[in-house]
Amino acid sequence: MVVSTCKIRVRYAETDQMGYCYYGNYPAFLEMGRVEALRELGIRYRDLEEKGVMLPVSSLEIKYKIPIRYDEQITVETRISKLPEGTRIPFSYKIFNENGDLATIAEVILVSASVATGRPQAMPKEILNALKSYFL
């Protein structure tokens, strides 16, 4: 299992008039979490795209348990808990607020696809190889 954490400070831009972080800003936090998880595995997502592979999102689930607020430094914990199946790779997330409370739970599935055609294609070997040692 791969676990990676990254810290993000909630921007004023991300608040809404309830005084909460707007619910539509969480997907960007999840994106940052998985990009950092891949970076820790030695994979820069930008290099993948330059080689012609992109990883668009196939599905997203978020449970908002505790609102997060302006200027809080949240912790996004990103987990890859199983090997990719075919062209899909699942990420699961916990977001903790500044007090360490579990504020949000989420799941995202990415699909490996060709930049040129947009069509699904085999998961890049860099990713499979990097993950293997974690799932012996």
Added chain:
Amino acid sequence: MVVSTCKIRVRYAETDQMGYCYYGNYPAFLEMGRVEALRELGIRYRDLEEKGVMLPVSSLEIKYKIPIRYDEQITVETRISKLPEGTRIPFSYKIFNENGDLATIAEVILVSASVATGRPQAMPKEILNALKSYFL
């Protein structure tokens, strides 16, 4: 059952470097869909907040089936298919692309809460009354 549709043109701001509408922009589209659905029921969300009730999001699920692109005029179909249960009200969505293909499916659950305290409170009577005639 309540069904409402609204049309939204995808902004350049909403694209990403894949050339798609970024996955994190869909929650704003869903928000617009439900605000318009409520407006058709005679309820302005801004009035609810002025009266002290807000409807933060409790959960979100999106399945991205076909990418949508810059300048497409999408149709967001918002459906309230059952009466609120306690403090919760569920919305289900279909987003159709410019060709009329089903591009996205989504579910959102809102919670009725007090603006003053942030705590859950009874669903506003305006909403219950407006919905009743649709669920005889």
Added chain:
Amino acid sequence: MVVSTCKIRVRYAETDQMGYCYYGNYPAFLEMGRVEALRELGIRYRDLEEKGVMLPVSSLEIKYKIPIRYDEQITVETRISKLPEGTRIPFSYKIFNENGDLATIAEVILVSASVATGRPQAMPKEILNALKSYFL
């Protein structure tokens, strides 16, 4: 002179915890204004990019006079008051709030550039031709 207006309803996503439309959301409104102005001239920006020309922003100026708020239907008035000079085309804007008050003034300069190389290139003939009849 070319003048075009478009109406935009402020989304909840665009509010911040001051209860105002966040200042960083205005550039997207300006983008929508100029895309609609070009559309009225018979030019779809998306077609320009497909033909290999893009119009990135070179400079932006905004004066925020009156805050705009959630659910207001604002009017963006976009004006092309002179012909492009070389590779640059200037747009000037007025944004009116729901009461018709002048809320915001802005200026944007776009540069014509090649999608392939990112380098400046001659303003597309479609644009020059479409504008000519307005500047006799």
Added chain:
Amino acid sequence: MVVSTCKIRVRYAETDQMGYCYYGNYPAFLEMGRVEALRELGIRYRDLEEKGVMLPVSSLEIKYKIPIRYDEQITVETRISKLPEGTRIPFSYKIFNENGDLATIAEVILVSASVATGRPQAMPKEILNALKSYFL
């Protein structure tokens, strides 16, 4: 003179289909720059708002010289080069790209205002006092 720098990694969410960071995302970077500059002066913006003072933006100017791209770690240099005049405080910015090139220049003027009424009010003493030692 007060100079503060902060580093920001450009998110995928912030790209557009030109493959650049969308021009409308820069205001959020500028906001982060000035919030960190104030933090270095010992002032947390969130505390100001809790005490009833907010600092909405009065004007914004940006010159986009070199596009910045996905995953670049940019450096936002924020400068307060003179004391506030009345209710206004000016910030000037330079954004450097990952190679250290000057990519963007910007100016923002904030106004001190009451959270309760939205009306201009005297610049908070915390800010004036914190700045004084820099402008002897």
